[in-house]
Amino acid sequence: MRIDHEGPGPVRRALRFLAAGVLLAAIVGSLLLGWSFRAASLALPEVAVPLELPSPQVPPGVGIAALPTGSIRARAMLAFRGGAIDDVRDLAATALLVRHPRGDLLVDTGFGTAFDAHFAALPALARATSTYTLQKPAAVRMRENGYDPRRLAGVLLTHAHYDHVSGVEDLPDVPVWASEAEAAFIASGDPLSELARHQTSGRLRSYRFDGGPYLGFERSFDFWGDGTVVVVPAPGHTPGSVIVFVTLGSGERYALLGDIVWQLDGLSMPAERPWLVRKLVDHDEAGVRLAIARVLALRRLDPAIHLVPSHDSRAYRDLPIFPFFAK
Ligand SMILES: [Zn+2]
Structure with a gap:
């Protein structure tokens, strides 16, 4: 009897080749994922520690209040390096209302009335890795409490991502303020600022950092010129991201950090x-690393400062919910 040893046929060869490819991709992928998400000490750049804290003459009536609009549920491992896969966090989407005698400012809007549609327009990967809960859109909470949005001098953006601008369309005619670099990002056609481009069309106002150094940041923009609301550039997360500092009559100081970090762990670890x-x-x-370094340097000078990353619900615990204000 004669046995042929012709070797595997072309189909079997192709299957083996495919299997080897899948195995290799799985090994490389898991190494990359493991490296990407594992805890690692963060090398931060050297920054100058600010020398002194300003003490502005805060006019009577200045206050700050939180307007929770919802949250996104995500695993800590996605929010910061070293976060655990089984540690589920509710990432806050909270707008902050800064009351001022010359005009109030809403720092970001959180989720608006059309958030379902805004979320549905996200890339599949973003939708697959998170779920969300809706609370009250800022405009609805204002209306229910008899607050006239015409009191707003503007929506002041920390940056232009969808979860920060979703409620802009609920506040028609209110100007939207962005740094020059962020306004350019909004106009650029980048998918990450697409919603902002639609939402702010015709009412986007940009500002320059024409003020001097402030709390360790090189330049600043003092919104009312009295030191109560001072914006500094903190580009990284987006090209024109900012930090908004708010100082109250009590002397309490808030740093509204936007998305420099998503959770306070990003500062405490840091990560x-x-x-x-x-x-x-x-x-x-x-x-982003430079901004983290500057915020940590500032906290060494002012340990009492309230550091508020936009998406950490723990950072809002000290703040009353609108219509009540910290003053
Ligand atoms: Zn963001």
Whole structure:
């Protein structure tokens, strides 16, 4: 009897090749994922510690209040490097109302009345890795409490991502303020600022950082010129991201950090976002690290400062919910 040894046929060869490819991709993928999400000490750039704290003459009536609009449920491992896969966090989407005798400012809007549609328009990966809960849109909470949105001098954006601008359309005729660099990002056609481009069309106002150094940041923009609301550039997460400092009559100081970090752990560890997440959502990683370093230097000078990353619900515990204000 004669046995042929012709070797595997072309189909079997192709299947083996495919299996080897899948195995290799799985190994490389898991190594990359493991490296991307594992805890790692964060090398921060050297920054100058600010020398003294300003003490502005805060006019009577200045206050700050939180307007929770909802939250996004996500695993800590996605929010910061070293976060656990079984640690589920509710990432707050909270607008902040800064009351001022010359005009109130709403810092970001959180989720608006059309948030379902805004979320549905996100890329599949973003939708697949998180779920959300809706609370009251800022405009609805204002209306229910008899607050006239014409009191707003504007919506002041920390940055232009969808979860910060979703409620802009609920406040028609209110100007939207963004730094010059963020206004350019909004106009750029980048998918990450697409919603902002629609929402702010015809009422976007940009400002320059024409003021001097402030709390360790090189330049500043004093919104009312009295030191109560001072904005500084903190580019990185987006090209024109900012930090908004609010000082109350009591002397209490708030740093509204936007998305420099998503959770307070990012500052306490400190830790940046996982590599894979940074590649998807951050414009310039080095800029984010510089901003983290400056915020930590500031906290060494002023341990009592309230550091408020936009999405950490724990950071809002000290703040009353609108219509009540911290003063
Ligand atoms: Zn963001």
